[in-house]
Amino acid sequence: MPLRYPLSGVAPETEQLAHAARQGDQQSIALLIEHHYAGMLAVAKHLLGHGPDAEDACQDSVITALARIGELRDASAVRSWLHAIVRNNCRTILRARKPVPVGTAGEDLHASDLDDPVACIERSALRDWIWHGLGQLSPTLQPVAMLRYFTENNSYEHIAALCGVPVGTVRSRLSEVRRQLSITLPRVHDDRHHDTSRLTAERREEAAAIMSAVANGVALHQLDGRWAEDMAMRWPSGTRETGLGSIFAAMGEDYDAGVRCRLINVVAGPGITIWENEFINPPEDPDHCPPAATWLLREQGGLVREVRLIHAARPEQAQAMPAAG
CATH class of the missing domain: 3.10.450.50 (Nuclear Transport Factor 2; Chain: A,)
Known part of the structure; x- marks a missing residue:
């Protein structure tokens, strides 16, 4: 399931929705994610097959999109932008399995077209909002979330080694991170955030x-x-x-x-x-x-x-x- 927010009214046209989301409107961000979530999951399943890895990659992509929505330069290309984020997360998983495919059939945005995630998050106006949400997590969950969403070498095995816990614990902690952020992020948007x-x-x-x-x-x-x-x-x-x-x-x-x-x-x-x-x-x-x-x-x-x-x-x-x- 995608992250859920209190929603009301009828969603405007996708491009208008994307423009509003870029300005930090939380309802618009939620509607945008919900509208495209099925397609994002389809991309993940195409690359990873049906199973928990596809679900995890898609959920991770939702968090990435939340952190980077301010960097969406072309509101009309939001679908390709979201799908590219999903593919990028899938590649992290695929690197350990086999040579990484360049793209997905029918998609027009390749990895080279996607800005470096770290640079995008650094410039994002919503960065502090995301960090404030992460700050509400417990001390055991925070490093797992930071390593997964804000670093390059972010495989489950890599995170497990850095945190000194089994891979299965990393998976369960990330699942709890997603659950808590789905509740926390809407509530802290208007709070005073750390710089x-x-x-x-x-x-x-x-x-x-x-x-x-x-x-x-x-x-x-x-x-x-x-x-x-x-x-x-x-x-x-x-x-x-x-x-x-x-x-x-x-x-x-x-x-x-x-x-x-x-x-x-x-x-x-x-x-x-x-x-x-x-x-x-x-x-x-x-x-x-x-x-x-x-x-x-x-x-x-x-x-x-x-x-x-x-x-x-x-x-x-x-x-x-x-x-x-």
Whole structure:
């Protein structure tokens, strides 16, 4: 079932509805989603088959569309825009199964026509509204929702590894996220929202400073003011170390080996920050580091208390992985 909102009256023409939705009118957004939901689900089933994956991909697409509705540039193309979001979510699932198809028969909008989700959400006027809704979720649900809807490497397996829970728990938590957001989002639209853009900018500056510290010769003590001395750093190998110094040491080793690190995304919410970066390996050692990494930072009392790091699968590993959401 799509997200439900209190509705009344007769839906206007689709293009007018899309224009109103872009301006943040919640009834128009709800009508737009309901009008197109069956077609969105049909696209998901065409790509994934009948089953829970198709339902999950479609529900995830509803949340993505809510967050990005302000970026719909052509109101007359709303159907193609929504279907493209569905296909993009389906591709995340298909990557673990087989080579990804370019598009769906009969559709006229390909993946290359869809703006980068992170960039769109960053610019969206509704971003703070979505974040305020996420802020109403419990501490166990928030990171799962943030990783799923606001990061690139967002498969169920990837989220499970970062959160330290089984894949089945990720599925059940995301199901609960969708249920709660369907109730919460309509109620918080007019509330006072946190300034997520400012928080994200602050956290992005912090991430960039740490990732470039070794190259720029910046000392650890210049950057550790927001990090707890006993911060738990959990590496992909399962090793647990303590303090920001452990991160500096690892980055220093990579830098000495000729690896460069580029920050590509930061997601920030109350108590949780997510970094995504890519590694640029030296030509003489192209496999030194995996292609990318995701960092999950948990805060308490204004200090970072725990960090979990997961590497993106190398291309040959991704082909060998079992199917996952």
